[in-house]
Amino acid sequence: MxxxxxxxxxxxxxxxxxxxxxxxxxxxxxxxxxxxxxxxxxxxxxxxxxxxxxxxxxxxxxxxxxxxxxxxxxxxxxxxxxxxxxxxxxxxxxxxxxxxxxxxxxxxxxxxxxxxxxxxxxxxxxxxxxxxxxxxxxxxxxxxxxxxxxxxxxxxxxxxxxxxxxxxxxxxxxxxxxxxxxxxxxxxxxxxxxxxxxxxxxxxxxxxxxxxxxxxxxxxxxKSEKAGAADRWANLVGLFRGGEWVQTLLYWSASFGGLLLVYGVATWLPTLMRAEGYALGSALTFVVVFNLGGIAGMLLAGRAADRFGAPRISAIWFALTAAGVFMLSVHMPLGVTMTVVFLTGVFLNSAQTMIYATVSIRSHPENRATAVGWTSGMGRFGAVFGPWLGGQLLAANNGDWGFTAFALAGLSSMVFIGIAALRGGRQTPADRAPQELVGTH
Missing domain, CATH: 1.20.1250.20 (MFS general substrate transporter like domains)
Structure with missing residues (x-):
């Protein structure tokens, strides 16, 4: 052979x-x-x-x-x-x-x-x-x-x-x-x-x-380790030079709301659906459908971003996510609810990815990795806050507000990433980063 x-x-x-x-x-x-x-x-x-x-x-x-x-x-x-x-x-x-x-x-x-x-x-x-x-x-x-x-x-x-x-x-x-x-x-x-x-x-x-x-x-x-450490510090400082600090905080705020939404829904979806009157088996089936949507969304997001632009897709995806999450607060026929859960999974799980793609595209090549890394890191504080928020709402007998609160987080991310995209200047194709799917979790 x-x-x-x-x-x-x-x-x-x-x-x-x-x-x-x-x-x-x-x-x-x-x-x-x-x-x-x-x-x-x-x-x-x-x-x-x-x-x-x-x-x-x-x-x-x-x-x-x-x-x-x-x-x-x-x-x-x-x-x-x-x-x-x-x-x-x-x-x-x-x-x-x-x-x-x-x-x-x-x-x-x-x-x-x-x-x-x-x-x-x-x-x-x-x-x-x-x-x-x-x-x-x-x-x-x-x-x-x-x-x-x-x-x-x-x-x-x-x-x-x-x-x-x-x-x-x-x-x-x-x-x-x-x-x-x-x-x-x-x-x-x-x-x-x-x-x-x-x-x-x-x-x-x-x-x-x-x-x-x-x-x-x-x-x-x-790469030189000493130069690498110096470069990382300089790149972080560069995110706040001149008017860049506004753009940086907008990205961080969008990422905070996005991961609050992702982990809040991931933690509380079965419980909140149970509170809406669905049987435990159906509530767990929603988790399956939600993650099937997540898989489809991961495979579709990059294609949509390549065609229409990551900033635009990120804002639209968050708006659709917010609408879907809010609709889950209404008890609908099971088939309709399953469809909404699937579509929410499609948009929610890839909306955050589009934030990273937007940051990657809009950042200067020399500090692109730093910008994406810190946007992800700041967003993780939202991941900590989301599960806690859901618990507090349920403890106060305001479980019906759980989906509404998560929907508002999606709307806030839509606003922040939309403003950041409008403020960001256009870059030449040579400066654009490849739109790779970056881990959201």
């Missing part, structure tokens, strides 16, 4: 890396969404004496952990490598789910969700970096978009785990399922290659060059 050509080898390696990272992100999504899927049962059975406001706090613990994980992932990965960090994140959120499964109090359960959040927050940006390194030339955007579908597939899986296990085995069984990715960690450690960017940064250029040549992937350029 003749040896594989370099391009064929590259395709095989890309398939291996994307496949392993896709499974890791699938487990990430399962662990993230499982809390929202079991929450109606926890509240109805008053497990741990759980109240709605405490439930909102618990939802925020995971997203706060994700904030910590996302902010520290880059530094840790630069020290130990992206492969080791991915394996560590899978182990961490799997063991943390075990803590939740054996928890005998709200405090212990909250500790488990916080630790899980750290692992979840560190995994996704690292996985995106890995698949970017090994994507075939010119296919990075498609590969990242494919990777992001795994998170929503995990959300679908979480709903079925809850539907199949809660009645016969109890809510703890659902969290024991989230421990099973521990069995995947050795597979990841054995077969996932190290990041080319990490090898180059650590001076292991011969090893990186051999991999890049053998598998026909592009070798990242080496």
């Amino acid at each position: 003749s040896p594989l050509a370099p391009s064929a080898r590259g395709g095989r390696l890309a398939l291996l890396v994307v496949g392993l990272c896709w499974l890791a992100v699938l487990f990430d999504g399962l662990d993230m969404f499982i809390y929202g899927s079991v929450l109606p049962h926890l509240l109805e059975t008053q497990t741990f004496g759980l109240t709605p406001d405490q439930a909102g706090d618990l939802g925020s613990y995971a997203t706060f952990g994700m904030l910590v994980g996302a902010l520290t992932a880059g530094t840790v990965a630069d020290r130990i490598g992206r492969k080791k960090l991915m394996v560590s994140c899978v182990i961490l959120f799997s063991l943390a789910s075990g803590v939740c499964a054996i928890a005998d109090s709200v405090a212990v359960f909250g500790l488990g969700r916080t630790l899980a959040g750290v692992g979840l927050g560190g995994l996704l940006p690292t996985a995106i970096s890995m698949v970017s390194d090994y994507a075939p030339r010119g296919r990075a955007a498609i590969v990242i978009g494919l990777l992001m579908t795994a998170h929503h597939a995990g959300g679908i899986l979480s709903a079925y785990v809850a539907k199949w296990l809660i009645e016969p085995a109890g809510w703890r069984a659902a969290f024991w399922v989230c421990v099973l990715p521990l069995l995947f960690a050795p597979v990841l450690a054995r077969f996932l290659p190290e990041s080319l960017s990490f090898l180059v940064a650590k001076g292991r250029t011969a090893e990186a060059r051999a991999l890049a040549t053998r598998y026909d992937v592009e070798l990242p350029a080496a």
Whole structure:
């Protein structure tokens, strides 16, 4: 048998890396969404004496952990490598789910969700970096978009785990399922290659060059660590020079509202639909339909942005999301509600992505990565606030206002990203960044 050509080898390696990272992100999504899927049962059975406001706090613990994980992932990965960090994140959120499964109090359960959040927050940006390194030339955007579908597939899986296990085995069984990715960690450690960017940064250029040549992937350029640190600081300061600070704050505000909406709805959708009078089985089916919409939205958003422009699509998507979320506060026939949930998933889960695309397009090339990174980081504070807000509204017997509050967050993001887009000057095609699908979670 003749040896594989370099391009064929590259395709095989890309398939291996994307496949392993896709499974890791699938487990990430399962662990993230499982809390929202079991929450109606926890509240109805008053497990741990759980109240709605405490439930909102618990939802925020995971997203706060994700904030910590996302902010520290880059530094840790630069020290130990992206492969080791991915394996560590899978182990961490799997063991943390075990803590939740054996928890005998709200405090212990909250500790488990916080630790899980750290692992979840560190995994996704690292996985995106890995698949970017090994994507075939010119296919990075498609590969990242494919990777992001795994998170929503995990959300679908979480709903079925809850539907199949809660009645016969109890809510703890659902969290024991989230421990099973521990069995995947050795597979990841054995077969996932190290990041080319990490090898180059650590001076292991011969090893990186051999991999890049053998598998026909592009070798990242080496960067000076001292210059890199100075550049990062200068680029951050550059976001606030002159009139740029207004634009920066508009992007950050839009991202805050967007992730408040994403994580608020992800946490409270089954509970709020249950409060609207739907049976628990139907409420969990909404999670499946919502995430199916998310997968479709991730695949469609880039095409729409390429044709009509990311700023315009971002504003329109948020307006449609707000309309859909608000409509969910009205009890409609089941078929109509399912359609609205699906379309809301399509627009909600990709509206935030369009913020990142807008920032990428409108930013100067030299500080583009910094602008997108900080916009994502500031948005994560909204991810912490969203679950807490839903809990507070339910605790005050204002559950009907839950969807309205999240819809207002969508409208605010529409306004902020719309103003920012109108204020931003046009750039030449040479300055435009490729509109890659960036992780929203």
